Amino acid sequence: MSIRASAVFARPYRAFLFDMDGTLLNSIAAAERVWSLWAERHGLDVAAFLTTIHGARAIDTITRQGLPGVDPHAEAQWITEAEINDVRGVVAISGAAAFLDSLPADQWALVTSAPKELAMRRLQAAGIAPPTVMVTAEDVTIGKPNPACYVLGAQRLGVSVQECLVFEDASVGIRASEAAGADVMVVTATHLKPLATQHPTISGYERLQVRRNAEGWLTLHNETG
Secondary structure, eight states, rough: OOOHHHHHHHHHHHHHEOOBBBTTEEOOOHHHHHHHHHHHHHHHOOHHHHHHHHSSSSHHHHHOOOOOTOOOHHHHHHHHHHHTTTTTTEEOOOOHHHHTTTGGGGEEEOSSSSSSHHHHHHHHHHHHHOSSEEEEEOSSSSSSTTTTHHHHHHHHSSSOOGEEEEEEEEEEHHHHHHHHHHHHEOOOOOOOOOOSSOOOOOOTTTTEEEOOOOOEEEEEEEEOO
C-alpha cells in the first residue's frame, strides 16, 4: 500500500461523497448506446467521441463540440430522455449497495453529473437506495471538473469538503475533487485500461469497512489490511 493510500485509510472523515456512473454503478453500455446514436446523427467520429462523455454533464459534453445550429439544452434533454428509457445492463459495482447501507445516512451524498431523474432511474435499476442528500446536474451551473458540485455536496451534509473523502472513477471528477481540496479514492471497476493516478484505488467495495468513532468521524478500513 502506498503512503498516500495508507493516509486515506488512516485519516478520519466527516463524510463520504460519491460519484455515480462508474463509481457506484456501471452504466457504460447504456450510455454509449444513446450517445452513439447522437454522435452518428451529428456526423461525429463515434469511437473518438465516446471517450469524452464519461463523468461530465450532457450539456457540457455537447457544448464542447461547438456544432453549428445545435441547441445544447434541447440536445441534452434528448440525451436525458433516451438514457432514462434505456437502463438495460445498468448494474451496481460489486459490493457498492452493501457498503452504502453500512454508512450513516447523514454522512454520505451522491454527487453526479446526471440529471436527477436519470440518477434516480439508474439507482433503481442497479438496486441502490437513493441517499438523503444528492447533487445532480441541475444543481450547478458549471459541471465537473469544476469543484462546485463537491463543495455543494459537503455543504448539504453540513461539513467542510476538505473533511470529506470522494469516491470517483473519471478524470474530470478526480480533478473536481482535487480542486475542492478533498481526498480521493479512485474506483477502477469499469476501467478497461490502467489509470495513472497518485490516488489510492479500489476495484470494488467488498473488502471495505467503515468505523465511526465517538465523535462521529468515519474511518475507512480494508479487510486485507
